[in-house]
Amino acid sequence: MALMDDLGxxxxxxxxxxxxxxxxxxxxxxxxxxxxxxxPMGTACCAMELIAASFSKFDFDRHGVFPxxxxxxxxxxxxxxTITRKMAPAVLRVWEQMAxxxxxxxxxxxxxxxxxxxxDTYSVMPGVDSFLPVDVYIAGCPPRPEALQDAVLQLRAKIxxxxxxxxxxxxxxxxxxxxxxxxxxxGTGGESS
Amino acid sequence: xxxxxxxxxxxxYWPELSDLCSIEKNRMLIKVRSETVHATISKxxxxxxxxxxxxxxxxxxxxxxxxxxxHSIPMKASVWVRTHVPRDAAEVASMADLYTGADWxxxxxxxxxxxxxxxxxxxRRIMMPFDFVGAPLRKDYVDENIIPRPDxx
Amino acid sequence: MPLEPGASTVPVNEDGSAVxxxxxxxxxxxxxxxxxxxxxxxxxxxxxxxAELVIGYLHRGIEKMAEHRTYLQIMPLTDRLDYVGSMxxxxxxxxxxxxxxxxxxxxxxxxxxxxxxxxxxxxxxxMSVGSTGNDAGATTLFVYAFWVREQVLTLFERLCxxxxxxxxVRPGGVSFDTPDDAWIxxxxxxxxxxxxxxxxxxxxxxxxxxxxxxxxxxxxxxxEDAINASVTGPSLRxxxxxxxxxxxxxxxxxxxxxxxxxxxxxGDVFDRARCRLLECYESVRLIQLALDQMEPGRVKAEAVxxxxxxxxxxxYKTLESARGTLGVFLASDGGVRPWRMKVRSPAFxxxxxxxxLCKGYTISDLIMILGSFDPVFGEVDR
Numbered sequence: 001m002a003l004m005d006d007l008g009x010x011x012x013x014x015x016x017x018x019x020x021x022x023x024x025x026x027x028x029x030x031x032x033x034x035x036x037x038x039x040p041m042g043t044a045c046c047a048m049e050l051i052a053a054s055f056s057k058f059d060f061d062r063h064g065v066f067p068x069x070x071x072x073x074x075x076x077x078x079x080x081x082t083i084t085r086k087m088a089p090a091v092l093r094v095w096e097q098m099a100x101x102x103x104x105x106x107x108x109x110x111x112x113x114x115x116x117x118x119x120d121t122y123s124v125m126p127g128v129d130s131f132l133p134v135d136v137y138i139a140g141c142p143p144r145p146e147a148l149q150d151a152v153l154q155l156r157a158k159i160x161x162x163x164x165x166x167x168x169x170x171x172x173x174x175x176x177x178x179x180x181x182x183x184x185x186x187g188t189g190g191e192s193s
Numbered sequence: 194x195x196x197x198x199x200x201x202x203x204x205x206y207w208p209e210l211s212d213l214c215s216i217e218k219n220r221m222l223i224k225v226r227s228e229t230v231h232a233t234i235s236k237x238x239x240x241x242x243x244x245x246x247x248x249x250x251x252x253x254x255x256x257x258x259x260x261x262x263x264h265s266i267p268m269k270a271s272v273w274v275r276t277h278v279p280r281d282a283a284e285v286a287s288m289a290d291l292y293t294g295a296d297w298x299x300x301x302x303x304x305x306x307x308x309x310x311x312x313x314x315x316x317r318r319i320m321m322p323f324d325f326v327g328a329p330l331r332k333d334y335v336d337e338n339i340i341p342r343p344d345x346x
Numbered sequence: 347m348p349l350e351p352g353a354s355t356v357p358v359n360e361d362g363s364a365v366x367x368x369x370x371x372x373x374x375x376x377x378x379x380x381x382x383x384x385x386x387x388x389x390x391x392x393x394x395x396x397a398e399l400v401i402g403y404l405h406r407g408i409e410k411m412a413e414h415r416t417y418l419q420i421m422p423l424t425d426r427l428d429y430v431g432s433m434x435x436x437x438x439x440x441x442x443x444x445x446x447x448x449x450x451x452x453x454x455x456x457x458x459x460x461x462x463x464x465x466x467x468x469x470x471x472x473m474s475v476g477s478t479g480n481d482a483g484a485t486t487l488f489v490y491a492f493w494v495r496e497q498v499l500t501l502f503e504r505l506c507x508x509x510x511x512x513x514x515v516r517p518g519g520v521s522f523d524t525p526d527d528a529w530i531x532x533x534x535x536x537x538x539x540x541x542x543x544x545x546x547x548x549x550x551x552x553x554x555x556x557x558x559x560x561x562x563x564x565x566x567x568x569x570e571d572a573i574n575a576s577v578t579g580p581s582l583r584x585x586x587x588x589x590x591x592x593x594x595x596x597x598x599x600x601x602x603x604x605x606x607x608x609x610x611x612x613g614d615v616f617d618r619a620r621c622r623l624l625e626c627y628e629s630v631r632l633i634q635l636a637l638d639q640m641e642p643g644r645v646k647a648e649a650v651x652x653x654x655x656x657x658x659x660x661x662y663k664t665l666e667s668a669r670g671t672l673g674v675f676l677a678s679d680g681g682v683r684p685w686r687m688k689v690r691s692p693a694f695x696x697x698x699x700x701x702x703l704c705k706g707y708t709i710s711d712l713i714m715i716l717g718s719f720d721p722v723f724g725e726v727d728r
Contacts, residue, residue, distance in 0.1 A: 045429035069377040087403040119342035120414045121407035249688040294576025297698040320402040
């Protein structure tokens with residue numbers, strides 16, 4: 001949003017503005033991280049654990065995560081399940097409809113890397129990060145609902161490092177090391193065995 | 194129903210079946226040529242095989258083998274019908290006029306093996322994207338996207 | 347993504363002019379399509395004039411992968427076929443391997459297979475009934491049904507370590523015996539505790555006037571159409587056809603048990619959903635009977651090697667899954683890897699009739715009809 005960018009830049013440059021900027025960032029990061037409404041892009045088995053995570057036994061709502069059907073009103077897209085080449089344009093289209101700030105969680109081995117379907121198949125994308133920028137990866141086949149909730153906590157810690165000024169990051173201690181690569185480009189396949 | 198009982202009952206109605214059918218492991222198998230498979234299956238439907246359970250193809254190298262499994266709810270039994278089609282002119286009559294349940298399985302065999310079903314109402318791909326080229330389940334299918342697995346047993 | 351029109355039969359008004367249809371795409375990512383199914387609905391107002399299902403968004407090429415894996419390495423792939431019912435998906439594949447290789451399964455393993463399959467059937471039906479309620483707007487029912495499902499998943503976790511994809515049933519038996527007698531007591535306690543929950547779901551949801559309004563008379567499938575369309579399982583029995591593979595073509599030890607087969611009357615969405623709930627009562631009875639009859643013993647067949655190399659031949663074995671007749675066809679060339687594996691998926695065959703069946707109903711009925719056939723797209727697309 002241009003207003004937020006201008007506000008951030010002007011606060012950064014003005015005298016004493018950085019105190020306001022850091023406080024504003026803290027408030028915004030807290031509110032964004034604690035009420036992440038999710039787009040459940042569940043395709044396969046991980047979708048069952050995604051649903052189980054939202055229900056009474058594991059209760060996602062206490063973390064502020066609430067599944068919404070409409071991509072324009074969500075913050076985080078949880079890609080749960082195998083993404084095939086036929087499905088990838090649909091996932092990308094939903095991702096592009098999401099308003100910024102937006103994040104992506106790759107849930108389950110199939111979304112992380114293709115998982116059990118990496119080898120010998122002609123139709124599975126080797127990981128959703130071949131076309132989407134993923135923020136948190138969850139391993140597991142399927143991961144337990146608690147692992148998914150833990151991923152939201154990791155994402156919350158990552159969000160707390162962001163600022164409304166583009167390019168400025170804080171350095172609060174993360175719970176897990178952050179991947180340094182951006183959107184991964186798929187290699188020839190020989191190097192990742 | 195055991196295969197011997199089924200076989201004797203069917204041969205009672207249809208004596209010409211005896212040189213086409215065989216029994217293996219409690220299973221009744223009928224082997225026909227690809228031109229006569231539609232007539233065979235429509236006769237079997239009259240004899241009580243009212244459900245089209247499955248159609249699949251097996252790539253035997255020299256040609257493609259098509260296997261139909263028909264199921265009879267009143268007789269509580271199944272029968273296999275097998276036929277062969279050549280690899281480059283792979284076509285066989287469609288059973289969609291006999292059973293509406295043959296529609297999608299035949300589309301799947303068309304999609305994955307490239308076998309054309311004549312007179313099928315909607316012969317399009319079903320699993321792969323509509324603009325896909327090739328028959329993925331044939332043994333000679335090559336694709337640069339396939340990452341072969343290291344051969345650990 | 348362009349829409350694929352196919353051959354459109356455009357309806358006409360009385361004066362011969364074409365009805366102006368709206369084409370609505372219920373895309374593959376949709377909260378109520380039970381997975382990745384795309385429905386292209388041609389609507390006249392709200393009435394569906396033509397509904398076309400496009401599937402294949404989860405086609406992972408499991409059948410091709412199976413040709414490059416040994417028989418034991420395929421086991422985890424079969425878990426992911428019908429992921430709501432991994433126990434019977436594993437079992438269907440193991441039946442075929444055992445038939446090809448001539449492996450005889452010990453009796454205790456057969457009882458454990460039956461117990462876990464029936465528990466899995468309860469979990470799967472709870473998922474289905476719950477999502478039918480969710481489609482109708484009753485999200486509370488989904489949460490109530492999940493109470494039962496979570497109990498079953500906890501039992502499975504104690505038994506084999508996993509909540510969803512178990513890899514428990516193996517060629518030659520099962521992978522682990524019950525951990526201790528406490529597990530058997532927990533299963534019995536679950537059976538007692540689940541029955542009042544089923545009664546509650548029956549009264550709350552199926553006794554509700556809104557449910558009856560939304561599901562009775564919707565998506566009526568006659569018995570002849572269902573048989574001709576290769577519909578099997580609870581969807582077939584709801585149309586009035588009295589056929590269940592467990593009773594009529596018994597496999598494993600099902601001929602030792604006597605149980606009722608739930609048959610519906612009208613073949614509408616109400617009957618299909620209620621048949622699934624009533625089957626849960628029968629599954630509880632089967633579990634209790636199997637627990638009473640089970641004796642201590644081996645749970646794995648003797649001398650089943652890690653590299654199973656069955657003789658040359660083919661086999662096709664079926665079983666009654668929560669969706670219908672689940673069959674696995676295996677062709678062997680004598681090696682350690684199958685030459686061809688084909689899964690006859692009941693959900694795939696059941697879905698073929700959904701497109702033509704939705705004609706004439708409203709678009710909200712289309713959602714209910716699609717859900718009532720209980721598709722699981724891991725199995726549909728393989």
